[in-house]
Amino acid sequence: MRLSRQGYLREVVMRYSTVLLCGVVLIQLFSAQIDAQRSRSRWQTLSGDAPLVIARGGFSGLLPDSSLDAYSLATQTSVADVVLWCDVQLTKDGVGICFPDLNLANASTIDLVYPNHKPKSYPVNGVTRQGWFTIDFSLGDLQNVSLIRGILSRSDKFDGNGYAISTIQNVAEQISPQGGFWLNVQHDAFYEQQNLSMSSFLLSASTTVSIYFISSPEVNFFMKIAGSFGRNGPSFVFQFLEKEDFEPTTNQTYGSILSNLTFVKTFASGILVPKSYILPLNDKRYLLPHTSLVQDAHKAGLQVYVSGFANDVDIAYNYSSDPVSEYLSFVDNGNFSVDGMLSDFPLTASSSIDCFSHIGRNATKHVDFLVISKNGASGDYPGCTDLAYENAIKDGADVIDCSVQMSSDGIPFCSSSIDLKDTTMVVQTPFSKRSTTVPEISPNGGIYTFNLTWPEIQNLTPAISNPYKVYDMVRNPEKRNAGKLMSLSQFLGLAKNSTTLSGVLISVDNAAYLREKQGLDVVKAVLETLTESGYSNGTTTTKVMIQSTNSSVLVDFKNQSKYETVYRIEETIRDISDSAIEDIKKFANAVVINKVSVFPNSDSFLSKHTNVVERLQKSQLPVYVELFQNEFVAQAYDFFADATVEINTYTYGASINGTITEFPFTAARYKRTPSTIAQAPSGQTRLTLSLLLSAIFPLTLLLT
8 A cells, every 4th residue: 555645754754763853863762851851951931841842834944834744744853742833824715724825826836737827916914915815716726736845945856746735624633743733824804804714714623623822913813812712722922023014903013012012911922023033133144132022021921932943044143054053042041041933944943952952061972973173163263273273172172173284484384275365365465476377286376385485374364264155155254354374383282282172183285296396395394393392202192193185195104103194085985895995004094084975965865875984994994074064055955954963964873983074063062962862772773864864755756
């Protein structure tokens, strides 16, 4: 018998019931322990309970909003009491459906199913809107209309799945969420003008559906339904739109209503506000001090819910492109906690609350892998600068790295590129005239480190890396030119004085060219600097690792020192032979590979899991993987635009020995969560959620 998509999804997840979510986090094994942890935690919510996770349209960050699969995925990957959000729309025959907008054209195939149906125009809150409105179609008319993504920047892989538009009753029957439903009524006045009664529909639906919350931005709607549901009815939540928008009943702006919370308390038990009401941003997208809204609302007896959370949108620069940091700023900041968060990615909201709240920077580490920086904390500061390294240490890196370059006067220093154009503002200086072409390094002209002295180089202004500028995503613009470049000696001194680092990783490339064409012996310079800095005489316990893509360089170091050597494999590999491994072991103690060599992907979805890590580790070669970045565009869709999910998948799902990352704080925080890893009972399969879903997705596409 062929299962439905929902049935298949449920069966597969149940089949691997030993796999629990804890952020990323994948194991249902310790769910009772997690629930106990939630109840013991001291939350600053109005009730003292953990904040609610509200899944907007289900897991709408990945699957079409309000589809049964989106709702099912939300319940399978979130906290047990996740609340499912449904934007209620009414059809021509008065049936309530879950759909994110009045206009069906925004997230469905209505225009393809009815190509000859001309869009209509209606006044909505005083503004004329044109489209295919729900009120012009009966439920029967919508049977062949499918749900698709409503945000075009998200994956289109699920648009052809034939996801049906569902009634609220159908969603309730198929999903049965423990946390119940949150029904959002965006346009009650509009439906009333069309002789359709939203309040009558809700009263009828409440007899068969567990409605825990009803929200609306219209005061009159609450006046109409007051007392209709009885003492045990749903909680009423007044939704605030943008502050300058006008509320249709009072004709006041939402900003002015905000100053009269005692009025809101007369008809609602809570408020739903955009993020900016609590943590506003300045015009440069940095956080301003938090407002007093949460405290003021709690004093008035109102719970505070927050909307606008999505992992795949730009967030304040303060969060370093890390959605978990944003969630935590609303629930675990020491001053207040909101009572719930409305998210397109409920897994991340769940992990933020259950796994990463109330954990200090000095908490015990529970996961054993190395956090290795990439040019320091180069996601937040210009790479290889004093600020990048100092913050990498503060952020919890175990190992900081230095890619060694040579100046013309023979000083080894740290820079991610031998071409100063890539890392500094050198093109805006008179040194731009020193541009040369070196075919052995690049076919393009460059201003190379060996063409400038160290005094000239150290006075250059560094520049932050922006690898995703093509997506209009830039890193920490206020610090884009902050910090100073460091000599290898300065770098080693900084590392030696740290009480938290376990090691340093020194990368050496272009050694043959520098020796033969520029008369600069980088191997000798590195060894001498290590000796001068006290790394070879036993005065420091800081481990030294030497990395290179060139085996002959590593052989040189092995012949002249006892430092660990690390072979960085530049190309993507899908397998590795026994003979190749034996060759590597002759000159390297560990290996660095790229992420795709562990989890290949196709069209940004994981396609398989190679055995490269397993084979290398069986031969006693630790495996470090690069490059981990927080920006969601750097990750496969399987990771839900959440860098922590990606880290979990590689460290727990693939058992790698270390992550090489431009954002060491994210990886270090993952190591401190006490619920990140659990062993499945003997004989049962351990999977990460991402791996589980990578198997589900292709099959889901076939089950159309």
